[in-house]
Amino acid sequence: MYLLLAAHAHGAALQQVTQAGDPHPDRPEPRLISASELAGVVRHLENRPREAPPRWIWHRTQDWYPALLAAGVEVDRCYDLSLRGNILAYSQFAAHTEYARNAEKEPLDDPQELPRTLQPPPPPADQGALFDDVRQRTPRHTLAELRAEYAAQQAALADAAPEENKRKRLQLLLAAESAGAMIAAEMQHTGVPWREDLHEQILADYLGPRPPSGHRPAKLEALNTELRGLLNSPGLNPDSPQELMRALHRNGIEVKSTRQWELMESSHPAIEPLLAYKKLSRLHTANGWAWLDAWVANGRFQPEYVVGGVVSGRWASRGGGALQIPRQIRGAVHADPGHKLIVADASQLEPRVLVALAQDSKMAEAARDKDLYAGIAAQGFGGDRAKAKIALLGAIYGATTGESGRLMPQLARTYPRAVGFVEQAARDGEAGGTVTTRLGRSSPPPSEGWFRSQQSATAEEQRRAESIARSRGRFTRNFVVQGSAADWAACWLAELRRRLRALRADGSVAAELVFFLHDEVMVHAPEAGVQACVRAIEEAAAAAKELLFGPIPVEFPVSVAVVDSYDNAK
DNA sequence: ATATGACGCGCG
DNA sequence: AAAGCGCGCGTCATAT
Numbered sequence: 001m002y003l004l005l006a007a008h009a010h011g012a013a014l015q016q017v018t019q020a021g022d023p024h025p026d027r028p029e030p031r032l033i034s035a036s037e038l039a040g041v042v043r044h045l046e047n048r049p050r051e052a053p054p055r056w057i058w059h060r061t062q063d064w065y066p067a068l069l070a071a072g073v074e075v076d077r078c079y080d081l082s083l084r085g086n087i088l089a090y091s092q093f094a095a096h097t098e099y100a101r102n103a104e105k106e107p108l109d110d111p112q113e114l115p116r117t118l119q120p121p122p123p124p125a126d127q128g129a130l131f132d133d134v135r136q137r138t139p140r141h142t143l144a145e146l147r148a149e150y151a152a153q154q155a156a157l158a159d160a161a162p163e164e165n166k167r168k169r170l171q172l173l174l175a176a177e178s179a180g181a182m183i184a185a186e187m188q189h190t191g192v193p194w195r196e197d198l199h200e201q202i203l204a205d206y207l208g209p210r211p212p213s214g215h216r217p218a219k220l221e222a223l224n225t226e227l228r229g230l231l232n233s234p235g236l237n238p239d240s241p242q243e244l245m246r247a248l249h250r251n252g253i254e255v256k257s258t259r260q261w262e263l264m265e266s267s268h269p270a271i272e273p274l275l276a277y278k279k280l281s282r283l284h285t286a287n288g289w290a291w292l293d294a295w296v297a298n299g300r301f302q303p304e305y306v307v308g309g310v311v312s313g314r315w316a317s318r319g320g321g322a323l324q325i326p327r328q329i330r331g332a333v334h335a336d337p338g339h340k341l342i343v344a345d346a347s348q349l350e351p352r353v354l355v356a357l358a359q360d361s362k363m364a365e366a367a368r369d370k371d372l373y374a375g376i377a378a379q380g381f382g383g384d385r386a387k388a389k390i391a392l393l394g395a396i397y398g399a400t401t402g403e404s405g406r407l408m409p410q411l412a413r414t415y416p417r418a419v420g421f422v423e424q425a426a427r428d429g430e431a432g433g434t435v436t437t438r439l440g441r442s443s444p445p446p447s448e449g450w451f452r453s454q455q456s457a458t459a460e461e462q463r464r465a466e467s468i469a470r471s472r473g474r475f476t477r478n479f480v481v482q483g484s485a486a487d488w489a490a491c492w493l494a495e496l497r498r499r500l501r502a503l504r505a506d507g508s509v510a511a512e513l514v515f516f517l518h519d520e521v522m523v524h525a526p527e528a529g530v531q532a533c534v535r536a537i538e539e540a541a542a543a544a545k546e547l548l549f550g551p552i553p554v555e556f557p558v559s560v561a562v563v564d565s566y567d568n569a570k
Numbered sequence: 571a572t573a574t575g576a577c578g579c580g581c582g
Numbered sequence: 583a584a585a586g587c588g589c590g591c592g593t594c595a596t597a598t
Contacts, residue, residue: 397586
């Protein structure tokens with residue numbers, strides 16, 4: 001059952017449609033629901049006995065789902081038309097379709113002009129009078145408009161490239177992306193279990209007692225005093241890179257920047273306290289008491305995840321730096337009493353994805369090892385694991401200089417297919433072309449300005465043009481691997497959500513997904529349910545591999561840690 | 571006073 | 583040790 005949900009004057013409008021997007025012949029007429037009724041109606045439709053839950057079709061999951069979750073209502077499935085539209089508008093698998101031709105494509109160089117086939121968004125259905133003026137200014141999508149959009153997307157999908165299962169892959173990507181949108185809202189609603197007392201203890205250990213706001217903590221103040229003495233700069237503010245640079249130069253420390261690694265080249269006695277200051281200062285400003293006040297409440301850290309926030313398909317986040325929780329404070333992420341944190345990580349995901357994409361059977365042999373880098377080292381680098389890792393990551397990122405660049409020929413000799421694959425992606429990008437992930441997410445085309453930049457008259461312009469082209473080549477080279485890894489992770493996450501919901505539904509395990517970071521998930525589970533969850537995580541990983549690549553001999557192992565505290569996970 | 575960009579550093 | 587990719591965010595400095 002496919003149910004369209006659109007904002008309406010005082011609530012929502014609901015309409016049953018066919019899979020293709022036509023009004024359903026049995027019940028073609030829309031149904032109007034007040035905002036206060038909505039959660040109850042959705043709950044009812046989700047829980048009808050002996051009936052499969054509906055597939056909700058809405059413009060943006062973020063506009064509807066948070067309010068439903070707040071009312072205690074989860075939904076099983078949805079299509080997020082906005083996210084689907086963004087993929088379909090660019091996907092090379094659907095480039096020939098009418099949908100792609102009609103989509104308003106803006107170059108992605110300007111983040112303000114992300115293409116939205118449905119723009120602007122309708123306001124949340126449950127917002128009060130505060131938003132009334134906004135509502136009047138932003139045209140909302142009617143049911144008819146949403147239905148037309150959905151029908152157009154379905155038509156594009158039906159018309160997508162059939163060869164090598166590309167259509168199926170694209171369909172899978174659209175479903176996984178929509179599942180991701182639900183998961184993002186659910187994880188934000190649940191939040192990461194966060195012990196404020198443990199966080200405060202960590203801060204006290206590193207920085208001293210909490211200072212009045214606007215003041216440096218004791219340990220930072222002491223280091224600052226020491227620095228001022230050692231650098232003969234009584235008024236120095238080490239937080240100012242310019243001041244700091246001048247003070248360093250006055251003392252004969254000739255650095256071009258104040259970056260850590262450059263400072264470490266010097267053996268001046270001020271360097272050690274300076275690096276210590278920078279480290280602690282970072283903790284204080286990024287994840288100190290102010291952060292705790294702003295982002296943690298009632299024992300939970302509830303960041304917003306932005307699905308589709310990265311062109312490669314990775315998620316971004318807003319608020320609290322959710323994707324950068326530093327190791328220093330991971331001890332504050334702590335399971336509730338009687339619960340465990342299950343932290344699972346897809347080992348060496350991107351290199352394994354490259355193996356599968358390139359169908360490099362030689363590298364696949366190395367990937368049979370639990371430690372892929374060790375396998376590569378044994379085959380082509382005289383057992384030197386560090387070298388093998390640097391070489392392989394360099395191939396994925398497009399390293400040209402340094403050790404990584406020097407190791408490339410050696411890697412290419414042993415693995416011509418894998419290296420050839422990323423080289424081809426780089427050449428496509430350098431030529432202004434587009435590359436596509438396993439499931440059909442394509443890189444944005446270059447802007448017109450990019451093509452203009454490639455037309456050069458003078459030798460100087462030519463050099464500049466080549467540098468810009470190479471930079472784009474590094475982007476597309478990385479895009480296919482990072483993006484296909486994101487494809488895999490999206491399927492992993494969606495499959496895991498399905499399994500955890502099943503465990504919850506049969507009453508056996510009340511486990512929740514609480515965190516996701518590119519190739520890592522965290523599940524918060526009652527102790528008795530840990531084994532079932534670990535199984536679900538591993539099964540979901542195997543399912544994701546099968547969905548993307550079918551029965552190929554490449555493993556995607558996950559390493560699972562069952563811990564009380566996140567800092568014990570790795 | 572507020573917006574913007576560079577820098578530096580956290581994460582994968 | 584950083585490098586080659588993708589991000590968010592706090593700070594300082596500068597422009598408006």
